Amino acid sequence: MKRIEINILKSTDALDAFATAWHAAEAGNEMTPRLAFGSLRELFSAISAKRLDLLRFVAAHEGLNVRQLAQSLQRDYKNVHTDVAHLMELGLLTRHEDGTLTAPYDEILIHAELRDAA
Numbered sequence: 001m002k003r004i005e006i007n008i009l010k011s012t013d014a015l016d017a018f019a020t021a022w023h024a025a026e027a028g029n030e031m032t033p034r035l036a037f038g039s040l041r042e043l044f045s046a047i048s049a050k051r052l053d054l055l056r057f058v059a060a061h062e063g064l065n066v067r068q069l070a071q072s073l074q075r076d077y078k079n080v081h082t083d084v085a086h087l088m089e090l091g092l093l094t095r096h097e098d099g100t101l102t103a104p105y106d107e108i109l110i111h112a113e114l115r116d117a118a
């Protein structure tokens with residue numbers, strides 16, 4: 001199962017995570033792909049409920065283009081196109097040369113601490 005982890009990190013923690021990933025890559029260790037956001041608000045702005053629904057639909061029905069996806073979801077083409085573009089920027093969707101879409105991950109793990117570590 002291919003997964004991606006999404007973390008909510010303070011900037012100092014993000015720098016530490018980046019350094020750890022860099023050293024692991026230099027050592028040839030395979031790492032789980034990760035995305036980081038500074039707050040839950042940023043995460044929910046980037047991956048809204050509609051975008052998450054769209055992502056789940058593509059994962060279950062790969063091979064659709066944006067127009068087919070908009071028709072299947074009964075959503076406006078322009079809004080679906082915008083959502084697809086954002087999800088592609090995050091690496092959560094892939095568009096092939098023929099215009100069809102796939103979801104490269106089977107699972108998204110979201111880690112968000114409720115309290116700051118003491």
